Amino acid sequence: MSIDSQLDSQSRREALEKMFKGSLAAGSLSVMPTVKAADSGFTDDERAMLEAVAYTLFPHATLDKSHYTAVATALQGALSADAAKLANARETLATLKKEGFMSASQSEREDQLRAVEKSDFFGVAYGTTLNTLYSDKAVWAKFGYEGSAVEHGGYIKRGFNNINWLPRRK
Amino acid sequence: MATTFAHNDDSVVVVIGSGAGGGTLSHDLTRRGINVVCLEAGPRLEANTFVNDYNTMFMRLSWLDKRIGEGELLAGLPAWICKVVGGTSVHWNAVALRFRSQDFRTKTLFGNIEGANLADWPISYAELDPYYAMAERRMGVTGINGNPPMPQNNAGLVMEHGARKLGFKKIGASRMAINSKNRDGRPACKQIGFCDTGCVIGAKWSTLYVDVPKAEKTGHFALRPESMALKLNHDATGRVVSVTYVDKDKKIHEQKCRAVAVAGNAIETPRLLLNSASSMFPNGMANSSGQVGKNYMTHVSAGIYAFMPGEVYGDRGAQMNGIISDMEANNEKRGFVGGYHLERLPVFGFPWFPSFLKPGAWGQEYAGWVEQYRNAVNMWVCGEDLPQQVNGVTLHATEKDQHDMPVPVVRYNSHANDKAMQQHAIKTGTDVWNAAGAKKVFERGPWPASHNMGTTRMSAKARDGVVNKFGRAHDIPNLFISDGSQFTTSSANNPTLTIVALAIRQAEHIAGLMSRKEL
Numbered sequence: 001m002s003i004d005s006q007l008d009s010q011s012r013r014e015a016l017e018k019m020f021k022g023s024l025a026a027g028s029l030s031v032m033p034t035v036k037a038a039d040s041g042f043t044d045d046e047r048a049m050l051e052a053v054a055y056t057l058f059p060h061a062t063l064d065k066s067h068y069t070a071v072a073t074a075l076q077g078a079l080s081a082d083a084a085k086l087a088n089a090r091e092t093l094a095t096l097k098k099e100g101f102m103s104a105s106q107s108e109r110e111d112q113l114r115a116v117e118k119s120d121f122f123g124v125a126y127g128t129t130l131n132t133l134y135s136d137k138a139v140w141a142k143f144g145y146e147g148s149a150v151e152h153g154g155y156i157k158r159g160f161n162n163i164n165w166l167p168r169r170k
Numbered sequence: 171m172a173t174t175f176a177h178n179d180d181s182v183v184v185v186i187g188s189g190a191g192g193g194t195l196s197h198d199l200t201r202r203g204i205n206v207v208c209l210e211a212g213p214r215l216e217a218n219t220f221v222n223d224y225n226t227m228f229m230r231l232s233w234l235d236k237r238i239g240e241g242e243l244l245a246g247l248p249a250w251i252c253k254v255v256g257g258t259s260v261h262w263n264a265v266a267l268r269f270r271s272q273d274f275r276t277k278t279l280f281g282n283i284e285g286a287n288l289a290d291w292p293i294s295y296a297e298l299d300p301y302y303a304m305a306e307r308r309m310g311v312t313g314i315n316g317n318p319p320m321p322q323n324n325a326g327l328v329m330e331h332g333a334r335k336l337g338f339k340k341i342g343a344s345r346m347a348i349n350s351k352n353r354d355g356r357p358a359c360k361q362i363g364f365c366d367t368g369c370v371i372g373a374k375w376s377t378l379y380v381d382v383p384k385a386e387k388t389g390h391f392a393l394r395p396e397s398m399a400l401k402l403n404h405d406a407t408g409r410v411v412s413v414t415y416v417d418k419d420k421k422i423h424e425q426k427c428r429a430v431a432v433a434g435n436a437i438e439t440p441r442l443l444l445n446s447a448s449s450m451f452p453n454g455m456a457n458s459s460g461q462v463g464k465n466y467m468t469h470v471s472a473g474i475y476a477f478m479p480g481e482v483y484g485d486r487g488a489q490m491n492g493i494i495s496d497m498e499a500n501n502e503k504r505g506f507v508g509g510y511h512l513e514r515l516p517v518f519g520f521p522w523f524p525s526f527l528k529p530g531a532w533g534q535e536y537a538g539w540v541e542q543y544r545n546a547v548n549m550w551v552c553g554e555d556l557p558q559q560v561n562g563v564t565l566h567a568t569e570k571d572q573h574d575m576p577v578p579v580v581r582y583n584s585h586a587n588d589k590a591m592q593q594h595a596i597k598t599g600t601d602v603w604n605a606a607g608a609k610k611v612f613e614r615g616p617w618p619a620s621h622n623m624g625t626t627r628m629s630a631k632a633r634d635g636v637v638n639k640f641g642r643a644h645d646i647p648n649l650f651i652s653d654g655s656q657f658t659t660s661s662a663n664n665p666t667l668t669i670v671a672l673a674i675r676q677a678e679h680i681a682g683l684m685s686r687k688e689l
Contacts, residue, residue, distance in 0.1 A: 057532045058524070060541060110533045126532060134521040134540075135225075144483070144544035145520045148222035150370045154360030155323075160487035163324040165480035166331050 042076050049093050050075045052102060054129045056109040060142075067136060074132040078124050089121040173392050175207050180426035182207045182392075183680070184413050185433065186399045186442065189257020190669045191653035192433030193377025193385075194305075198677030200390040204684065207425055208382075208391065209415050211398040211434070212253035215260075217379055220368035224522050227367035230254075231261055236571050237437065241561070241583040243618070248580040249468075250618040251435050255395050256378025258435060258620060261366050263490035264374045265513060265664040266311045266347040268302050271295035272500065273554075273661035279500065280507045285585055286556040287465055291658040292630040292639040301671040309347035309375040309670065310354060318350045319343040323361065323487030325547045326514050328478055332606030333494045333512075340495035344513065347375040347667070348488055354380070361487040363516060397423075400575055402430060402446040402455055402649070410455075410649050416573050429680065429689055431641075433652040433673075436466060436622035440563045440655065441578045443626065443636075456626070456643035461636050463563040465627055466580065467660040468619035470510060470553030470588045472596050475517070475527050475612040476603035481544040484517040490550075497598060498662050506590040510553030510662050512599050517546045528612050539610065547603065551595040554662045556585045557624050582619075621665050623657040640679040641672060648689055652676055 042050070051065075051072040060067075079086045099112050116122050133139055140147055149155060175182050183199055185192045188210040196206050212233075220227060231252045239248030251258045272279055274291040282288070306314060313319040320343050322330065333341040348359045348369075359373040372379045385391035396418035403412045403424070412426045432439045440463035444454040454462050492514035499509055518526050524540045561583065565576035584592070600611045629635025632644035641656045643649040652673050654665045661668075683689035 058537045058540070059534050060537055062541070106534050130525055131521055134524050140520045143520070143541055144481075145485070145523070146483070147519070149362045149364070149486070150222050150360075154362035155486040156359070156361040158486075159483065160323045160361040161321060161327065163327055163480070163482065166327060 041080065045097070046090070046093055047072055047076065049096065049101065050125070052109070053096075053113065053125050054133070056106065056113055057126060057129045058133055059106060062142060063139065067133060067139060070136070071129050071132045075125060075128045078128050079121075085120045085124055088119055089124070092116050092119050092121040172386070173389050175205060175392050177423055178426050179205075180411070181205060181428050182425070183429045183431065184209060184425055184427040185431045185652070186413065187211075187257055187433035187435065187438070187653065188255050188377055188382060188393065189252070189433060189435065189653070190259045190262070190377060190666045191673045192431065193256065193259065193381040194670050194673035195431055195433065195652045195677050196391060197377070197381035197385045198674055199680060200385040200388040202677070202681045203388070203390060204681060205390045206385065206392070207427070208385075208393045209397040209399050209413065209425070210255050210257075210393060210395045211438075212255060212257075212395065214255040214393070214395040215368075215378075217368060217370055217372050217376075220370045222362065222364040222367065222370070224367060224518065227364075231368060236569070236577045238566060238569070238577060238579045240579060240581040243580055243582050247618050248582070249435075249437060249622055250620050251437075251622065254378070255382060255393065256376045259376040259666065260368050260378050261620065262376075262666055263365050264347040264488075265490050265493070266306065266309060266345050266667040267511075267663040269295065269298075269661040269663050269668050270498070273659065273663070276508070276659045283507065283556065283587065285558055286587070287559045288557060289627070289629055289634055289658050292628055297639075298668075298671055298675070301675040302667065304674050305667055305670040308380075308674075309667070310349050311667070312346045312348065312350045313343065314345070317353070320346045320348060320350050320359065320488055320491045322492050323484075324482045325484035325517075326487075326492030328482055328547055328606050329492050329494070329512075329514050329549060329602060332602040332604070335605040336601060338494055338496040340498070341493070344491050344493040346488065346491055349373045356380075359488055363485045363487055363489060365489040366516075398573055399434070399442055400445065400573060402442065404448065404450065404455070404646070408450060408646055410646060420573075429648040429650065431650040431652045431676070431680075435653055436625045436655040437563050437578055437580055439651060439653055440625040441565065444563075444565050445575060456636050456645045456649055458645050459629070459633050459635055461627060461629075461634070463625050464559045464561075465557035465624040466561040466563060466582055466622070467555040467557055467624040467657070468582060468616075469621045469660055469662075470551060470555050470584070470591045470595070471616040471619070472551040472592055472599075473515065473526070473548060473614040473617065474551070474596060474599035474603065475546060475548045475614065476606075476608040477539060477542050477610045478545045478547060479607050479609060482547050483544060484547045485519045489516040490514055494602065497595065504594055506587045506594065508554030508556070508587070508591065508662065510551055510591055510595045512595065512602065513550045513552050513664075515548040515550040517543065517548050519543075526614065529614065539612075545609075549599050549602070551592065551599060552621075552662060552664060553588070553591045553595055555660045556587050557627070557659060558583075558585055563625055621654070621660075623654040623660050623665055626651045626655040627658045628656045629658065641676045642679075650676060650680065
């Protein structure tokens, strides 16, 4: 039996949370990308805002919009799993809407999000965006992370020491 | 057919843990014909089932039972070590450095330092030297014994370039316990990366596929995976007579024994001794000194990321080859005692890199750096950490784990000396990256410690520590400690080679005691 199958998704989430807590702002990694499907309770406006929040957190102009749509979907699932966080999310999104988040520039949006950085909603949004976006292998490829190497024979013949911009040693 | 021993067989040596200490000790006892039962808390995995994925292998390998971190440690994950056959030798990055002569005499050299509980080791470098040599030969350490040095990867070459521009001399490839040529039935390194998620091809030394199978071939070794030791039991004279453990089906067993060697890493080892308190030993086994669970050391550490002007691909190749050792020697003009190495680290790819680079950061500027992954490099500070009585492992008063064993509380705060060293090291590391042309440097605090030392330390006198120069408990003649817990001080050098050398020496000592009927 594989060890993975001995760990239910809850304990996997908790363990990874432990690992990342040291690296992240407190409470930020509330959800791993294994969240359930989106709850249909979100309005179109709210869904669009979640996507915009995800983009504001980690904006990569070179990535297709669909990556952020995927984050928004994961985020809806994560928020739907916790009534208190869902309520806080709705409240926070309403505030952001009033402040004109959707028509604001990236730097204005960052200021608006910084003002709610301590909220439960922000914690879920940050953790979910980080983990959904950067667990996506298409994103890895875009930024040059090569992932598993053993099946390609490692890098011994594939450039582990092929650096070409260092000055030559005399 | 696998060797088995009966639970009431009191002629066996019980070794608790199968990592660098326990695995090596088991191998060296069994090859001398001594029967060993090894209790390993974790499951037995095969290296060829490992995958090159940080999250997946973190989940498969790590010790994730409940622990409580206090002080500067992560509350939920104070240490990053393994719960599998092979222990943390599955995860280690194979930097195989000897301690230096002065590392064994820090009390003499540094004197009394307020807040620190320094002591000299009861063993000298000269005494350990031949065992270092044996450990290096066995582990295939590179750069000696005809094993070619490990070639450096791109990131190592960048680090070396920066170091050379600053005039550093002790730079270049590190001594690695990774095969740089085919040897000992294992292949040469293919520069895969992912050393710390478990070497899939077995090029990196680990007791999982080196010492454990060799012990099994002797016919004197019974490995019991998924067997968590709960308590040591003693007789009226105070000698250990058996070990209580729980198996994977939650069945409790008692294994009788002639002697016990505990090698559960520096958190579990003192935890087991403390949990074995009795009316005869109210403060735990082997604890007349009160030093069990004290003096916990992790190494002064920090991470220093940087972005270079060109592509590096810092996750390609062996993860921790590349070192700068000019700062290792003691120089009190720097404002602290002891010294440190700068060792290269992988970038840790995705999904980890964006959260490791600058914990909690987000926004346009930060995302821009994340996009520069190809140009990222990383290094680690490994410095001498002073022992302090206030840092250590205790049992939680009420919280229990899944086996009804009290949860360990692990406390660590840096000494002022550690903090001064850390700042100095971060400055030096930053200078190295800048000298190599860095566009941007990110400093970050330590990762959860994989180096854990000092919690049942060696001492010449019984009142100053827990074990003698052979790792034998001062209080209990048939109890031994065989992991980094026995370290009196930490040195600036990665601990594993010293753990292995001590275990080889301890096995010889135990065999001698037995043949002389002294054990």
